[in-house]
Amino acid sequence: MNYKKFGILGAILLVVCALMMVTAVSSSSETTDDGNYTLQINTSGKWRLDLTVDGKYSSDEGVGSKTIKINNTSIDYASVTVNQYEKGPTNVTLLNGNKVLKDGKSSGEGVETIYFYYKAQ
Numbered sequence: 001m002n003y004k005k006f007g008i009l010g011a012i013l014l015v016v017c018a019l020m021m022v023t024a025v026s027s028s029s030e031t032t033d034d035g036n037y038t039l040q041i042n043t044s045g046k047w048r049l050d051l052t053v054d055g056k057y058s059s060d061e062g063v064g065s066k067t068i069k070i071n072n073t074s075i076d077y078a079s080v081t082v083n084q085y086e087k088g089p090t091n092v093t094l095l096n097g098n099k100v101l102k103d104g105k106s107s108g109e110g111v112e113t114i115y116f117y118y119k120a121q
Contacts, residue, residue, distance in 0.1 A: 037070035044087030052079040078118040
C-alpha cells in the first residue's frame with residue numbers, strides 16, 4: 001500500500017470515530033421516563049391499597065405517606081383503589097418519572113375510597 005491509500009483509510013477511520021462519538025454523546029443525553037412508574041400516596045391517616053397493573057394484583061396497607069415503585073417498563077392499564085380509614089385528606093398519584101398520568105383525592109371527611117383507572121393511549 002502506498003501513503004495515499006493510508007491517508008484515505010486514516011481519514012475514513014477518523015470520520016467513523018467522530019460519528020460514533022457524536023452518536024454516543026447524543027444518545028446518553030436523551031432521558032426517558034419509561035420504567036420509572038410509581039404510585040404516591042400522600043396522607044397522614046391509615047389506608048389500604050388495592051392495585052392491579054396489567055392484570056397483576058397487589059395490595060398494601062399503611063399509615064402516612066408512601067411511594068410505591070411499580071417497576072414496569074410500560075403500563076397498558078392500572079386500576080387503583082385506596083381506602084382511607086381515618087380523616088384525610090389523601091392524594092393518590094400515578095407517575096411516570098415526573099409526569100402525572102392520573103391522580104385522585106379525598107375530601108378528608110372521614111372514611112372514603114379513592115378510585116381511578118389509567119389506560120395508556
